[in-house]
Amino acid sequence: MNRFFQIGEISQFFDVPASTLRYWEDKGVLHPEKGSENRYREYTVEDLMTISDVIFYKNLGLQLKEIRDMDDLTPVQHGQLFTEKLSELEQQQKMLTHRMEKLNRHIQAVKTLEDLQNDPYQESDIDTDCIVSFDLIEQDKLRQYIENPYLYSRVQHSQTLPLEQRGITVSSDMAVSFPEASILWRKKTNRYLTFLMKEEITAGFQNDLPCHLAHIQKTHHTGSIISRFLLCAQEHGRTYDFYKTFVEILS
Known part of the structure; x- marks a missing residue:
């Protein structure tokens, strides 16, 4: 028998606000089932994996649209996307280093x-x-x-x-x-x-x-x-x- 989780349980488990989970659903990243009787969101074990992946990729700096479309990418396209994100982070690192140098001067x-x-x-x-x-x-x-x-x-x-x-x-x-x-x-x-x-x-x-x-x-x-x-x-x-x-x- 499949186990289902309510949005409050998921929110507490991942330390992610329920409003954020609803937003991810609106953007097509999550697809929880709706209960047949109360129509409340019901998350499955598979949804737990999806949410884990979303958090992982968001921590890498990917946008929700990029995360949503990742399953449609080829391995080469995955590599290109991650290379672009790495380049963006390197630029941000240079900017932060420069900003730190100016703060140290002050x-x-x-x-x-x-x-x-x-x-x-x-x-x-x-x-x-x-x-x-x-x-x-x-x-x-x-x-x-x-x-x-x-x-x-x-x-x-x-x-x-x-x-x-x-x-x-x-x-x-x-x-x-x-x-x-x-x-x-x-x-x-x-x-x-x-x-x-x-x-x-x-x-x-x-x-x-x-x-x-x-x-x-x-x-x-x-x-x-x-x-x-x-x-x-x-x-x-x-x-x-x-x-x-x-x-x-x-x-």
């Missing part, structure tokens, strides 16, 4: 901010070779900024602080592809002091760069100033752009 920016707050004015080399001009209407450079906001840099000089220029940092190899007129700054020395510069997002965009510079100039002669964007965040109820700033030490 986490690193937060850590850099905290390190600069706790230990300012450390002497170090600068982490860029060249900065080229950046206009928001330049799509290629804007895409670079979207990929990595830390590339966005501000160029100033200690003697002409208000004359600020804004650009994108590039490697020395890439610099040769830009016209000389677009080069805002090139690395000449490797002695810099670093600190956290913050600029309030409000009218006037006041920042604390002059205070930091005055402190450093008590003991050093300074040259170029490079500020590289970290993140925008709140501090004490006010919103700031935070930068890792490098001040060139001349003597």
Whole structure:
């Protein structure tokens, strides 16, 4: 005698909502019998196998239509379908890896901010070779900024602080592809002091760069100033752009 299962039993057994089982039936993937007396859905042991297969293939990323039509495919067509799904997963994996890299960069920016707050004015080399001009209407450079906001840099000089220029940092190899007129700054020395510069997002965009510079100039002669964007965040109820700033030490 065949054993029959009610939809509630099947739902509990597979941990699949009854509404999902009904949806699969509507899409032609399941074909439960209807009881002759109460017309309730009655699932057989064969249906258990079908549901197991549906769950298996859904976990592989197949759509219900693809699962429904699988019995009509040849072995070669099966191979083609699975190869396509594998290719899709590989693309998704690349996207996820790329997204994780960007998240890690943002986490690193937060850590850099905290390190600069706790230990300012450390002497170090600068982490860029060249900065080229950046206009928001330049799509290629804007895409670079979207990929990595830390590339966005501000160029100033200690003697002409208000004359600020804004650009994108590039490697020395890439610099040769830009016209000389677009080069805002090139690395000449490797002695810099670093600190956290913050600029309030409000009218006037006041920042604390002059205070930091005055402190450093008590003991050093300074040259170029490079500020590289970290993140925008709140501090004490006010919103700031935070930068890792490098001040060139001349003597």
